[in-house]
Amino acid sequence: MISPAKMKLRTSGTTPYGRKVMLVVHELKLTDKIEIMAPVRDNWIQGISPENPLGKVPTLITADGLVLYDSIVICEYLNDLAKGKLFPASGTAKYKALRLHALADGILEAAIAQRIETHMRPAHLQWTDFLSRQRNSVDNSLKVTEQLVKEFNKEPTIGELSIAAALGYLDFRFPQDNWHKSYSQLDIWYQEISKRPSMKATMPKE
Numbered sequence: 001m002i003s004p005a006k007m008k009l010r011t012s013g014t015t016p017y018g019r020k021v022m023l024v025v026h027e028l029k030l031t032d033k034i035e036i037m038a039p040v041r042d043n044w045i046q047g048i049s050p051e052n053p054l055g056k057v058p059t060l061i062t063a064d065g066l067v068l069y070d071s072i073v074i075c076e077y078l079n080d081l082a083k084g085k086l087f088p089a090s091g092t093a094k095y096k097a098l099r100l101h102a103l104a105d106g107i108l109e110a111a112i113a114q115r116i117e118t119h120m121r122p123a124h125l126q127w128t129d130f131l132s133r134q135r136n137s138v139d140n141s142l143k144v145t146e147q148l149v150k151e152f153n154k155e156p157t158i159g160e161l162s163i164a165a166a167l168g169y170l171d172f173r174f175p176q177d178n179w180h181k182s183y184s185q186l187d188i189w190y191q192e193i194s195k196r197p198s199m200k201a202t203m204p205k206e
Contacts, residue, residue, distance in 0.1 A: 001034045005063035007073075010037040010049045013205040016108050016169035017071040018058040023161045026198035028082040033063075042135040072101065075158055086158045093157075100148070100159025103141055104166040110137035111166075115173055138170070146183045156193065164193050 009025075011032050012016030015026060025031055039048035039057055047055015052069045060068045060077065068074050079086045088094040114134045117126055147165060151158050170179055180187040 006035045007033060007063050008035045008037055008061040009058060009195040010039065010051065010060075011058040012039045012048070015057055015111075016165045016172075016204070019168065019204060020071050020104075020162055020165040021058045021060070021074050021078070022202045023165060023198045024084075024086060024158070026201055027086065027156070027161065027196075028078055028084045030078060030082055059129070062143050072105075072158070079158070082130065086156070086161065088157060096151070097159035100157075101162040102147075103145060104162035107138055107141045107145075108169060109168040110134040110141075111169060111173065114138075116148050142179055142183050142186065146186045149185045149189050153188060156196075159169070161198075164190065164199060168199075168204060 009018075009021065011021065025034055040050055041048055049055055049057050049059040049069075051061060051067050052059040054069060056069065058069070058074055060070055060074045062068065062077070076087055078084070088097050111134070114131055117134075118133055125141055157162070167179070167186070170177065180190075
């Protein structure tokens, strides 16, 4: 049974990891059980989440005061709390969902690395080969995801939701790359999943 006390989620409107959690929140109909807290931006070096030793968002404080960090841990906790079905219990379905989640997080890691390199370093200090490596990781991952689309579940698991969050981040931060043009089957799937209320409610914004 869900505690009447509200959980607290520290996140932002731009983090794709936070969006992944919020997608789960909406899919599990937990929005009225969670209070959203903004990042703390007083000290960039200390990070933006004082509850989290890593200083990162998202960070969840449960109703009984347990602090959870890393988006996949938070998502699984929420799924268990709500007795949801976003995490298949066992077998091939479980590992396909987790593999898809890992692929999505890999896309995000490479994309965010590009973002940091190009927006936080002066142009003359940017490492061209590093940027090429990250772009290659994104492209290779999108190629694989395009091949896997036919296996995606109609009712999304944590795998499909994570891919949706990753693709949304690419649109948000790298619209000029227009992945939609190169990956037509993935684009068709993304246009369909984007109709879900959870996707509409969690669109990234500054």
